[in-house]
Amino acid sequence: GENVEQHPSTLSVQEGDSAVIKCTYSDSASNYFPWYKQELGKGPQLIIDIRSNVGEKKDQRIAVTLNKTAKHFSLHITETQPEDSAVYFCAADYGQNFVFGPGTRLSVLP
Amino acid sequence: DGGITQSPKYLFRKEGQNVTLSCEQNLNHDAMYWYRQDPGQGLRLIYYSQIVNDFQKGDIAEGYSVSREKKESFPLTVTSAQKNPTAFYLCASRVNTGELCFGEGSRLTVL
Numbered sequence: 689g690e691n692v693e694q695h696p697s698t699l700s701v702q703e704g705d706s707a708v709i710k711c712t713y714s715d716s717a718s719n720y721f722p723w724y725k726q727e728l729g730k731g732p733q734l735i736i737d738i739r740s741n742v743g744e745k746k747d748q749r750i751a752v753t754l755n756k757t758a759k760h761f762s763l764h765i766t767e768t769q770p771e772d773s774a775v776y777f778c779a780a781d782y783g784q785n786f787v788f789g790p791g792t793r794l795s796v797l798p
Numbered sequence: 799d800g801g802i803t804q805s806p807k808y809l810f811r812k813e814g815q816n817v818t819l820s821c822e823q824n825l826n827h828d829a830m831y832w833y834r835q836d837p838g839q840g841l842r843l844i845y846y847s848q849i850v851n852d853f854q855k856g857d858i859a860e861g862y863s864v865s866r867e868k869k870e871s872f873p874l875t876v877t878s879a880q881k882n883p884t885a886f887y888l889c890a891s892r893v894n895t896g897e898l899c900f901g902e903g904s905r906l907t908v909l
Contacts, residue, residue: 722898731802
């Protein structure tokens, strides 16, 4: 069945360092992979996404890479800031619905 | 501004009571979704609807019911049959193969 794994579950980095979160998916039918940021008590917000026809996408300090052969994709945050602290979710789109990873709690230490 | 509005933000329920969570969107999106989020966990799909007057069960539909009488509205009823309803509930919508847009959530607590 459809499944998305996400690692690590928690991640602490020093301010200014980079953070990397990795996801793998089980069903190769998916062609769209979004990343969401969720702050405490709020709904998830889309921060970046990638479709299967590209291997990398970048938006300022955030980038996503996709390896369709290996069925994994990663979120890269450079020059981390305290406001990057949140829970991050990856997801895979299977047409009618999304399957989400379990989330990564990122803490950026000042 | 266009968006998704969930209400109430906080809700308390006594055991045995049904409660209904509201979700309204003015984005003109066809598809709408309800997810449940437990502390420290990911999002699990309860129900989704691709068009008006049609909806499908997700992974954890037992104890929940929905309706889709209007494109803008997708209310979720948490029935007394849901044995562990305390959770954070998120409504979302999307158009075709576009991004999934979330509301701010409703936190339900059973007393």
